Amino acid sequence: MRFLDRLFIISHRLKTKQNILLGIIMVFLFVVLMIAITASIEFSRIKNRYMSSLFTGQSLIAYGDSNNSFKIDEIDHVLTSVSDKFRNPISADFEEFSNNSDLGLEVAVELYPYLYPDEIEISDGIKDIKPGEMVCPKEFYPYSLYRTEDGGNYSEAVIKSQIIDGESLIGQEYYYESDKEWDSSLKDATLKIVGTYDNKAVNLPMNACFINRDTFDEIKSDISAMVGYIDENGEEKFEYQYYNAQFIIVDDVKNRDYVIDELANIGFTAESTYTTDSSQILILIVVPLFIFCITAIIVLTVIYNFIRKKITYYHQFIGVLKSLGYSNKEIIRSLSLENIVICFVSYIITLIIYSLVFYTISTDLFAEFYYSSFSINIPYLSIIILFVVLMVYIVFITKYRINRLFKNDISVLLKED
Amino acid sequence: MKLDNISKIFNAHSEEIKALDSVSYEFEKQKFYAIMGHSGSGKTTLINILGLITKPTQGKYYLNDIDVSTLNDEELSRLRMSSIGFIFQDFKLDEHMNALDNVILPMLINKKISPSERVSLAQELLKSVNLDNRLKHFPKELSGGEQQRVAIARALANNPEYIICDEPTGNLDEKNERMVFELLKELTSNGHTIIVVSHSEIVKEFADIVLNLQAGKLSDE
Ligand SMILES: Nc1ncnc2c1ncn2[C@@H]1O[C@H](COP(=O)(O)OP(=O)(O)OP(=O)(O)O)[C@@H](O)[C@H]1O
Ligand SMILES: [Mg+2]
Numbered sequence: 001m002r003f004l005d006r007l008f009i010i011s012h013r014l015k016t017k018q019n020i021l022l023g024i025i026m027v028f029l030f031v032v033l034m035i036a037i038t039a040s041i042e043f044s045r046i047k048n049r050y051m052s053s054l055f056t057g058q059s060l061i062a063y064g065d066s067n068n069s070f071k072i073d074e075i076d077h078v079l080t081s082v083s084d085k086f087r088n089p090i091s092a093d094f095e096e097f098s099n100n101s102d103l104g105l106e107v108a109v110e111l112y113p114y115l116y117p118d119e120i121e122i123s124d125g126i127k128d129i130k131p132g133e134m135v136c137p138k139e140f141y142p143y144s145l146y147r148t149e150d151g152g153n154y155s156e157a158v159i160k161s162q163i164i165d166g167e168s169l170i171g172q173e174y175y176y177e178s179d180k181e182w183d184s185s186l187k188d189a190t191l192k193i194v195g196t197y198d199n200k201a202v203n204l205p206m207n208a209c210f211i212n213r214d215t216f217d218e219i220k221s222d223i224s225a226m227v228g229y230i231d232e233n234g235e236e237k238f239e240y241q242y243y244n245a246q247f248i249i250v251d252d253v254k255n256r257d258y259v260i261d262e263l264a265n266i267g268f269t270a271e272s273t274y275t276t277d278s279s280q281i282l283i284l285i286v287v288p289l290f291i292f293c294i295t296a297i298i299v300l301t302v303i304y305n306f307i308r309k310k311i312t313y314y315h316q317f318i319g320v321l322k323s324l325g326y327s328n329k330e331i332i333r334s335l336s337l338e339n340i341v342i343c344f345v346s347y348i349i350t351l352i353i354y355s356l357v358f359y360t361i362s363t364d365l366f367a368e369f370y371y372s373s374f375s376i377n378i379p380y381l382s383i384i385i386l387f388v389v390l391m392v393y394i395v396f397i398t399k400y401r402i403n404r405l406f407k408n409d410i411s412v413l414l415k416e417d
Numbered sequence: 418m419k420l421d422n423i424s425k426i427f428n429a430h431s432e433e434i435k436a437l438d439s440v441s442y443e444f445e446k447q448k449f450y451a452i453m454g455h456s457g458s459g460k461t462t463l464i465n466i467l468g469l470i471t472k473p474t475q476g477k478y479y480l481n482d483i484d485v486s487t488l489n490d491e492e493l494s495r496l497r498m499s500s501i502g503f504i505f506q507d508f509k510l511d512e513h514m515n516a517l518d519n520v521i522l523p524m525l526i527n528k529k530i531s532p533s534e535r536v537s538l539a540q541e542l543l544k545s546v547n548l549d550n551r552l553k554h555f556p557k558e559l560s561g562g563e564q565q566r567v568a569i570a571r572a573l574a575n576n577p578e579y580i581i582c583d584e585p586t587g588n589l590d591e592k593n594e595r596m597v598f599e600l601l602k603e604l605t606s607n608g609h610t611i612i613v614v615s616h617s618e619i620v621k622e623f624a625d626i627v628l629n630l631q632a633g634k635l636s637d638e
Contacts, residue, residue: 001526008525009525012511321522323470325526326498327526411465411470
């Protein structure tokens with residue numbers, strides 16, 4: 001029997017209420033399934049990167065006698081050891097980017113110190129960042145994640161049209177004015193973009209630029225905080241607090257414990273910087289995986305029951321086909337095709353809905369992820385595998401249910417319910 | 418068509434029902450047979466065996482000198498397609514297809530009919546049962562008599578030797594009943610053999626041979 005003839009047989013039934021309902025149920029379940037699978041796959045991918053990334057798994061904060069800090073550099077596997085003043089970036093509101101105030105954007109460029117060679121891969125083969133130079137992301141978004149809306153509320157968003165091609169800014173200069181009210185010893189700096197880097201490769205936000213370590217030292221204060229207190233005479237007094245911990249970067253996560261032990265030997269207590277976040281991310285993986293498993297079980301049973309009911313409902317049609325001379329094989333092939341077509345159409349609709357949902361989620365709901373360059377990708381391979389598995393399953397259960405019907409005498413199939 | 422010592426026993430609710438009891442009979446070609454008998458006498462069972470829809474419990478059934486018990490599903494289906502046309506009391510048309518498509522349905526598995534011929538052939542068949550103005554109508558848009566004529570056209574689609582009818586006029590009034598029997602009668606002159614189960618006395622006016630079934634036993638009248 002030709003394929004077109006099979007289509008002829010099933011085409012009359014595709015638009016029945018039962019088949020449309022089956023299609024709608026499939027679309028709904030497939031969408032949930034695909035979102036869950038995307039979430040669990042992507043979050044686990046992000047977790048792996050997060051754990052090994054430079055600024056999380058590889059970095060330590062150590063407390064101890066600062067007179068001994070020179071000894072830290074001698075420990076194996078330590079890439080660099082600096083004051084924890086270098087741990088957090090400086091926020092710069094370069095006026096040059098401030099012509100977009102009507103969008104509610106707030107200019108904010110994060111300036112990171114370039115601490116050791118190969119910390120980032122800079123374009124044009126630049127190996128070192130000299131004083132007064134700056135390296136910014138290829139996809140540069142010199143704004144805060146937060147934008148002011150009309151009512152004065154804040155929302156999280158990345159306005160894609162405002163992402164700048166970093167290469168186009170090479171040669172431009174930006175003036176950084178430091179807060180001399182806070183610390184009168186601070187200097188200003190003129191920063192010139194000399195190259196770009198891929199911020200996604202090192203998981204830095206889209207507004208993170210690197211500057212020379214000495215320039216960084218000059219424009220960021222050693223004062224970490226000013227604390228107010230009441231002295232014994234009842235007078236209000238202020239006291240400066242200075243950065244007093246060491247910020248240490250280890251060459252590999254697996255050497256971290258070794259370095260912590262060595263630090264203890266020279267009187268430093270060290271801890272990893274971002275340990276708590278990984279458990280949150282674990283929840284982000286486990287929850288979608290759980291949803292995926294539950295949905296998968298529901299999908300398989302609902303589809304099975306639906307097809308079982310449908311095939312039973314078709315017994316008279318099958319009996320008529322048998323009485324007309326259709327063989328078991330031809331009936332199985334034709335009716336499987338019906339379910340394959342429904343599944344296929346549902347899958348196409350699912351892909352459309354999924355893309356819309358994905359686009360909304362990745363740009364709006366997950367703006368923070370996007371901003372932090374943890375962008376979520378579509379797991380194409382898994383989606384294709386999912387499709388193949390569902391198709392095979394549907395063909396299999398259709399065949400199974402029809403074969404069970406064939407155990408009956410044709411005269412029984414022909415009878416009314 | 419030859420029945421050799423055919424019996425059919427049903428087991429239902431731990432009770433044995435002998436629907437057919439050692440039936441032997443040879444049907445001649447191009448004749449109009451009427452099978453009559455009381456309700457429950459085994460008429461449907463007999464005709465289903467003839468139409469390859471039910472397998473007998475005992476005995477042999479030869480169709481065109483082939484012992485059908487030796488055939489597998491594939492071969493049985495092909496034989497059913499090429500040699501047998503079924504007509505039911507409740508028509509059993511496909512409610513989702515219009516009259517034309519219902520008649521085309523059996524042609525799809527017949528390699529002797531090319532796809533391009535199907536529509537004109539089905540139109541011809543529907544014309545021969547006076548339905549050329551109802552081609553696009555769905556079963557629920559047709560009267561009972563019209564539906565049964567579509568079913569006759571469908572049974573003739575692959576030009577089978579035998580037309581087997583189980584109470585084809587059971588749901589029709591007398592006028593339609595005569596029309597159906599007349600159409601069937603005409604077919605014998607085109608080389609078809611007609612076997613009709615009926616309660617109606619009218620069938621006797623058309624039948625060449627009337628057979629009687631009584632408690633599973635077949636006899637000439
Ligand atoms: N599938 C079955 N299971 C059990 N018993 C059956 C089955 N089919 C038929 N019978 C029994 O076999 C006997 C013959 O049934 P059959 O349908 O052949 O009668 P019939 O002559 O066609 O009757 P009617 O004129 O009412 O249609 C009946 O007693 C019936 O109860
Ligand atoms: Mg009967």
